Amino acid sequence: MSLSTSALLSVRDLRKSFGSELVLDGISFDVPVHSATVFIGSSGSGKSTLLRALNLLEQVDDGVIELDGEEITAVAVDSDQVRRKLGMVFQAFNLFPHMNVLENITLSPIKVHGLTRDEANERALALLDRFGLREKADQYPDRLSGGQQQRVAIIRALARNPKLLLLDEITSALDPVLVNEVLLTVRELKEEGMTMVIATHEMGFAKQVADQLCYLHGGKILESGLAADVIDRPIRPETREFLARVHSAGRL
């Protein structure tokens, strides 16, 4: 059973509540290979919850998630196997403070993907090189700037060659200059054809990378489509109001 043939990720009627609070209320969308789907929405609208559900960090109440043609919401599914195909970057970086940059990056390739230390180091260093962080390889996360930490977190996710990258508000802990360096990194990944699901508050960035933009409100995808359409010509009054608020906050 496949919900959609060309999509890498298919989500149907996803539902999730915390106690009496219904956070996701029938979410459906497809993410084709090599495309980026961006979620916007006010704080608490469930963006993080959605991404965590995609990564099987949250058990959903109902609905189906299919990754690469496999239903990953099935009970029998081994979540560790599923996560081998996924990379996730968190808002708060979540780097391991007791490991240096290189160790942070190579941990999973070595322990989970069975690479030798040399292979893993080589790959990690190549990635660090590409993102201009080579000289930070043996620093500890605490010694890096926020932007550097977040780029290390992205590299940590990339080093495992994920099929799908989940990015959860990866810039909201950063100042504008650092935001740019992180966003540039993501744009590069996009140009290389990485498939991504992104939650963000940065409308400009959303416009630049999104093939599909979804506005999350009241647990539902209220509006979705091309980024330019949703942001510049929103149909729903809720979307318009949200965008106006973002606009007045100067983030457009």
Next chain:
Amino acid sequence: MTAPISGSEEWQPSDLERNRRIERRRKTRKNGFIAAISSVLVLGTFAIVLVNSPGWLSLRDTFFKWAYGVEVLPKIILGFTTNLTLTLVAGSSVALLGLLLALVRTSRSPALTPFRFLATIYVDVFRGIPMILVILLIGFGIPALQIPGVTNEVLILGTIAVIITYTAYVAEVLRSGILTVHPSQRAAARSLGLSHFQTLRHVVLPQAIKRVTPPLLNDLVALIKDTGLISILGVTDAVRAAQIQTAKSFNYTPYVMAALLFLAVTIPLTRYTDRILRRSMERQNSQGLT
């Protein structure tokens, strides 16, 4: 913004979700079944091997003569109240003194330097001496000095010996807990305007203590058991009471009864603390199904 579940009566899980729930339940049941089978097999084998071993009958009469055990139980329980009181008194003193010592050892204040030095020596010395020696030294040594006004009551001296030794252990555990709290936590607290002491009190210590609760619990259980050691001073605790009975009858069941009394306290204590700890972790970490 999230929608309240206004239509929660209307929402029905889809067939798919219903099947998943059934499957999940089946999986839980299957796991329970496997656990039960394996337990019966393993424990049953043990029991059969034990009962069929050659010395089983004499073993049973010497160690597990229940009728006799029940007969002497009141005396042992009476002794056991001494262990419990000692645990309470020593436990709370140790908690207080240990915390004080840990704070002194982790403080950076220059005024406290001599205390830091003394605290280090204290910990080094009393962590390294077998407790039974400390008990003997204090329990028999202090009365031998015949200082006026100082008690010769062995129960009190024994308690002091226990406190001295355990304070050294607990101080080290707490200190390691304080040191493992990430400095960014201190930085965040201080930047919120909290003083050094407030930071300790509200940010560092709560995290540190939570982290070292399992080893502290370990020490508490050890403390309960080690209160039995002061029986060498002649204090009639559960161990001594059992010993007296055993000496009369040459049957070792009183010792087993005393052991059961200790277990009756330590096992529930361990389970209870485990539960509290797990609950407080679940409340704090919303990291889902990891």
